Amino acid sequence: MLSTSRERAVESECRLKTQSPWTMTSILNKCLFILSVLSFCVSHPGNQDPYPQEPTVEEENPSHRRLAPVNADFAFRLYKNLISKAPDRNVFISPVSISMSLAMLSLGARSATHTQLLQSLGFHLTETSDLEIHQGFQYLIHLFNNSDTGLEMNMGNVLFLDSQIEPIKTFPTKIKHYYNAEVFSTDFQNSTRATKQVNDFVKNKTLGKIDHLFKELDSDTMLLLISYIFFKGRWAKPFDPSLTKMQKFYTSENVSVDVLMMFQARANNHLFDKELSCTVVQLEYSGNATAFFILPDEGKMDQVVASLSRDTLNRWSQLRQDRYVELYIPKFYISGSYDLEDVLREMGMMDIFTNQADLSDITKETSVKLSEVLHKAVLSIDEEGTEEAAGTGSNVVFDSYHPVIKFDRPFLFIVFDHFTWSSLFLGKIMNPIDTRC
Helix, strand or coil, X not given: CCCCHHHHHXXXXXXXXXXXXXXXXXXXXXXXXXXXXXXXXXXXXXXXXXXXCCCCCCCCCCHXXXXXXXXXXXXXXXXXXXXXXXXXXXXXECHHHHHHHHHHHHXXXXXHHHHHHHHHCCCCCCCCCXXXXXXXXXXXXXXXXXXXXXXXXXXXXXXXXXXXXXXXXXXXXXXXXXXXXXXXXXXXCCHHHHHHHHHHHXXXXXXXXXXXXXXXXXXXXXXXXXXXXXXXXXXXXXXXXXXXXXXXXXXXXXXXXXXXXXXXXXXXXXXXXXXXXXXXXXXXXXXXXXXEEEEECCCCHHHHHHXXXXXXXXXHHHHCEEEEEEXXXXXXXXXXXXXXXXXXXXXXXXXXXXXXXXXXXXXXXCCCCCCCCEEEXXXXXXXXXXXXXXXXXXXXXXXXXXXXXXXXXXEEEEEEECCCCEEEEEEEXXXXXXXXX
């Protein structure tokens, strides 16, 4: 189961809409949450720190920015946990979508279940109220979906509810209001029809890139919550496809695979971090997003992963410099699914997976618990892009005046949105030709 004038214009769209009541006759005995993510990673000019500590006084609605440090800390905790469980595998997640979906679920939770959900996400309820949390995500979703910066983004949620069930009538209304969630009545007893309905919805929302998400839904499913994010960015400094050549990528010191390696020789923001022993390249999108590609020195992957944080990204943003570099990055596609139950339990979400779960703001039925938290992620990196100028930096250490940076061994990458300061994607590539995470 269980992801200015412009701001005023977006905010005006966040109005409460009423929902028709549902009818309830049976038990909610299974909850499924599927998070579907698609990214065509190809970045935006930006010199600002990715996670500023305080919103500026000019902001009329800073609630979504108050969420940014919390969401980022959760993102890195989750990311490191997943890497530790599969150190030799590719990892790719959309942290902001996971945070959003679990926060949305908290609208249906009470007592310890509610507290554990939000505290595990990193919220201190004595400092940030429930209302501020949900308003922050509400504004975040509307900013993503109403972006005019050149990025193609579509973020939202959908609730498929068994036709035999009536939820507490305020629950569909709240998730629609705060999380842009569509609600559909579904006959899960007719597994074939329900599977087609769900798969068609996901295929449409991801522009056909995620097809046949389910082979067949269980007939005992009563509630299916899907959170999706579609993201397509174009590099501000694109790669020339004619320069993409087959080259070696070393998955370990003595083992290599052949990959299509993209190439460009031009000014790009980059630095060498002597403290962490890694090279960092910042590539910009033609919209409000940027990507850090991080290449640890041999034997330093664990050290770099352990050091990833908001402070690290802030430091890199201040140190990077726009200088000429010969850059090689592999072209690749990966797809994977994650069962997050064990990870979330370790992060403090315990009751929700047991009979102690209190989801009484979803339905009056007392035997409701969370059965699965699944995360589906798809990523493609290629040469696509449109030209745009990049930013500058200072205080950089280079190995040479015209360095060659070649991502021909395991590396990390981070994609975030400048305007909302949100961690969109985190990844670790151990083998570019292994399409599975």
